[in-house]
Every structure is written in structure tokens, then in C-alpha cells.
Amino acid sequence: MKKVMVVFGTRPEAIKMCPLVKELYKNKEFHTIVCLTGQHRQMLYQVMDCFQVTADYNLDIMQKNQTLFDITISILTGMKNILEKERPDLVLVHGDTSTTFATALAAFYMQIPVGHVEAGLRTYDLSAPYPEEFNRQAVGITARYHFAPTDTARQNLLREGKREDTIYVTGNTVIDALQTSIRKDYTHPILEWAKGSRLVLMTVHRRESFGEPMYQIFRGIKRVLDEFEDVKVVYPIHLNPVVRDTANAVFGEHKQIKLIEPLDVLDFHNFMNTAELVLTDSGGIQEEAPSLGKPVLVLRNTTERPEGVAAGTLKLVGTEEERVYQEFRRLLTDRAEYDKMSHASNPYGDGTACRQIVEIIKRTL
Incomplete structure (x- = not known):
């Protein structure tokens, strides 16, 4: 059984990764481990409760007036200990947060393959968005799997020299999330x-x-x-x-x-x-x-x-x-x-991104 660790730490990451965790849970081929960094706290736990996903680890790094230095150092150190203990076959990270960057760097240092969900987004301006543009480009260097949401993202990765056989266009997992959260009878x-x-x-x-x-x-x-x-x-x-x-x-x-x-x-x-x-x-x-x-x-x-x-x-x-x-x-x-x-068309997929990602991992890991 292959061990897959899913790591996220902010509310936006959780929205897009919890549907993937639930899809992984369905597959007996994987032992799935969920690790939170706690880069966000209250906002993160709300999403976890909504999707009924529980964490196996929580670094709980959030502190008052935390800086990018604090976040990066805490995650890098904390993830080292967890990765040494669990030795997963694959670490999945999402997007462009400091959690994503520091986790991918820790996995790279330990020679553990990284899968980057929502790979290939670019502005090519390191100041906007800051620090996200740096984070996602840096993760792209370390990742073995690039799960791109669109063909535009795929083309960005190809121009940067990523191997074609490591890039998979899956759509965006946030569309999967929307399929479970919209209610016809919703009131507030x-x-x-x-x-x-x-x-x-x-x-x-x-x-x-x-x-x-x-x-x-x-x-x-x-x-x-x-x-x-x-x-x-x-x-x-x-x-x-x-x-x-x-x-x-x-x-x-x-x-x-x-x-x-x-x-x-x-x-x-x-x-x-x-x-x-x-x-x-x-x-x-x-x-x-x-x-x-x-x-x-x-x-x-x-x-x-x-x-x-x-x-x-x-x-x-x-x-x-x-x-x-x-x-x-x-x-x-x-x-x-x-x-x-x-009435413009939606370019971000059909709500099957999580299923596609899991099938790719099953086939290639």
C-alpha cells in the first residue's frame, strides 16, 4: 500500500484539497495522511468541518503578527519531523502558499516526490501576487507531478522546461468542491x-x-x-x-x-x-x-x-x-x-479533477 501525504494550511487550500482527500479515502490502494500546518486557524477548521475531513497531524504554527520568516521556518522544521516519521511515497501540496513552498522544499530535501495540485499558474511578476508567484514557481522546480488546471497552465510549464510526461491537465479541484456545497434551499x-x-x-x-x-x-x-x-x-x-x-x-x-x-x-x-x-x-x-x-x-x-x-x-x-x-x-x-x-464559458473543468488526479497517482506512483 502506497502512503500519500496531503499537506495544506490555509482556508483556500483546504477548499481545494479536501475533495481530493475524500477521493483518496475511497481508494484502498492508498494510506492517506492529512497534515495541517495551521497557517490559518479558525478559517481553516471551518472548511475541515464542512467537508468532514480530519487531520492526522497539525503543526499549529499560527501566531499573532506572524511574518513570512516565521511561517516558512516553522513549517520547514515541523515538516522535517513528520516526514522523517512517516516517510510517505508522495507528498501532495496545493497552489502557491508559504505552506506549499516550505512543504515542497522539506520533501525535496528528503528526496520524497512532490505532486503539485493547481500547477502552472503564472504572472511572471514576483511582486504580484506576493509572495505567491515566487512560491508556485519554486514548487514547480521541485515537483515530480504537475496537475495543471488548464491547457494554459500546461503551456507555461512546458515553456519552463518541465517534462511533458509529468504534466497532467485535470481541471481545478475547486469545481469539485462546488458540486458538494451549493444548496437550492439555502437561506441566511x-x-x-x-x-x-x-x-x-x-x-x-x-x-x-x-x-x-x-x-x-x-x-x-x-x-x-x-x-x-x-x-x-x-x-x-x-x-x-x-x-x-x-x-x-x-x-x-x-x-x-x-x-x-x-x-x-x-x-x-x-x-x-x-x-x-x-x-x-x-x-x-x-x-x-x-x-x-x-x-x-x-x-x-x-x-x-x-x-x-x-x-x-x-x-x-x-x-x-x-x-x-x-x-x-x-x-x-x-x-x-x-x-x-x-454567460461566458467556464474554462476550469467539469468537476472530475480529484478523480483524475487519484487515477493518475494510481497508474504512475
């Missing part, structure tokens, strides 16, 4: 608050937007709310105090926006399914929203998900106040533009 008190209005779901948290860019994003959104009384925004706000202080400074007690605590994955997916459109600088939401037919304004200057932009369901609008205001306003007033974005 905040959705009742927004009833009769046009609901907009927003997430903003990127490090590269801290400071003036984030103030500009929020000011642009506030101008739209001041102009359109029938629009309400729900903002599940990140735990980072920098984000919270900025949002409170701009929005204050504005009656058309709800700053709420982070939602669990089931709630978030169903809020998104109810919303008219999405404002975000998140990566995963750029994949989730297209599968639900929701237009997305990407509040960043670059995106590693150009497939969504090419398909027409994402629009890259940057962080400048005037552009955010104009593009947000346009989607509220230009029905043809809205319909064009909401």
Missing part, C-alpha cells in the same frame, strides 16, 4: 437583509494592495454605493488587522455594506451563488464564480488566471479608484455587458 439572515436589492459579494485581502491601493479600491466601491441605493455589498472580511482597519476607515457604518466575519465554505459558495456579481482580489474565486455564471471584477493589476479573462467572465480592473468605480458602475448599468460576462 444576511441574504434576507439584502433581499430586494442587487447583492454584490466582495473579498479584498492581498498583501500587495496594503496601503493606498486598498484605500483606492474601497473608495471606488463606496462611490458606487452612494450612487445606487438598490445595491448592497457583503464583505466577509479577512482577519488581518491591516485589512480591517482600512475597510472601517473608508466604509464606516455605511448602511449598504455588511462587514462580516469570514464565512465557512458552504455559506460562502451559496452567497456567491445568490450574488449578482463578485468583486475580488482572491485567486480561487476567479475560478469558482465562472462556474456559477457570476461576472467577476478582479481588483488586481495582474492575474495568473488569464483563461477567465480570455473567456470573458473575468475583467482585470486594477486598484485605482476611478477605474474600480467606472467598471463596477458599468456592470450595474450596462445589461449587455453584464449578460456577456455572466
Whole structure:
């Protein structure tokens, strides 16, 4: 029996890796071990509970005001001990977090094969997103298996010299997650608050937007709310105090926006399914929203998900106040533009990514 260790540490990783863990559990060919780093805490445990996945190990590294140095050193040291004990045949990591980078580096040092889920996403700008672009490129160097969500991601890996027989286009596991979380009969008190209005779901948290860019994003959104009384925004706000202080400074007690605590994955997916459109600088939401037919304004200057932009369901609008205001306003007033974005095709797969990944591992490990 082959031993497969799945490692993740943040809420976005958990959303995309828990369906893969559950698919691995179905296969008697594998002994599956789940290891959390605890890079996130409350937000991470919400997702685990939702998918009914339990951890075999938890490094629980999260500390107040942790830096990238703290995260990387703690994970690298902690993973060394676990990998020495378990000696897995394969370590699976996801995407572009510090958990992903440090775990892949630890496995590389111990000569344990690494499988990279959501491989090949690139902006080729190490400052945006920061530090994620470095993390995913570095993991790509160490990985033996590259599970790319799209052919665009595959082409990126081929241009970088990755062997063709190590790259597999599977779609994105987040589409698998959505298939289990959307509820037709879903209700929530905040959705009742927004009833009769046009609901907009927003997430903003990127490090590269801290400071003036984030103030500009929020000011642009506030101008739209001041102009359109029938629009309400729900903002599940990140735990980072920098984000919270900025949002409170701009929005204050504005009656058309709800700053709420982070939602669990089931709630978030169903809020998104109810919303008219999405404002975000998140990566995963750029994949989730297209599968639900929701237009997305990407509040960043670059995106590693150009497939969504090419398909027409994402629009890259940057962080400048005037552009955010104009593009947000346009989607509220230009029905043809809205319909064009909401009916664009989803480029991120058919919800079978986890099954494909497990079959590839069975066939090749």
C-alpha cells in the first residue's frame, strides 16, 4: 500500500484539497495522511468541518503578527519531523502558499516526490501576487507531478522546461468542491437583509494592495454605493488587522455594506451563488464564480488566471479608484455587458479533477 501525504494550511487550500482527500479515502490502494500546518486557524477548521475531513497531524504554527520568516521556518522544521516519521511515497501540496513552498522544499530535501495540485499558474511578476508567484514557481522546480488546471497552465510549464510526461491537465479541484456545497434551499439572515436589492459579494485581502491601493479600491466601491441605493455589498472580511482597519476607515457604518466575519465554505459558495456579481482580489474565486455564471471584477493589476479573462467572465480592473468605480458602475448599468460576462464559458473543468488526479497517482506512483 502506497502512503500519500496531503499537506495544506490555509482556508483556500483546504477548499481545494479536501475533495481530493475524500477521493483518496475511497481508494484502498492508498494510506492517506492529512497534515495541517495551521497557517490559518479558525478559517481553516471551518472548511475541515464542512467537508468532514480530519487531520492526522497539525503543526499549529499560527501566531499573532506572524511574518513570512516565521511561517516558512516553522513549517520547514515541523515538516522535517513528520516526514522523517512517516516517510510517505508522495507528498501532495496545493497552489502557491508559504505552506506549499516550505512543504515542497522539506520533501525535496528528503528526496520524497512532490505532486503539485493547481500547477502552472503564472504572472511572471514576483511582486504580484506576493509572495505567491515566487512560491508556485519554486514548487514547480521541485515537483515530480504537475496537475495543471488548464491547457494554459500546461503551456507555461512546458515553456519552463518541465517534462511533458509529468504534466497532467485535470481541471481545478475547486469545481469539485462546488458540486458538494451549493444548496437550492439555502437561506441566511444576511441574504434576507439584502433581499430586494442587487447583492454584490466582495473579498479584498492581498498583501500587495496594503496601503493606498486598498484605500483606492474601497473608495471606488463606496462611490458606487452612494450612487445606487438598490445595491448592497457583503464583505466577509479577512482577519488581518491591516485589512480591517482600512475597510472601517473608508466604509464606516455605511448602511449598504455588511462587514462580516469570514464565512465557512458552504455559506460562502451559496452567497456567491445568490450574488449578482463578485468583486475580488482572491485567486480561487476567479475560478469558482465562472462556474456559477457570476461576472467577476478582479481588483488586481495582474492575474495568473488569464483563461477567465480570455473567456470573458473575468475583467482585470486594477486598484485605482476611478477605474474600480467606472467598471463596477458599468456592470450595474450596462445589461449587455453584464449578460456577456455572466454567460461566458467556464474554462476550469467539469468537476472530475480529484478523480483524475487519484487515477493518475494510481497508474504512475
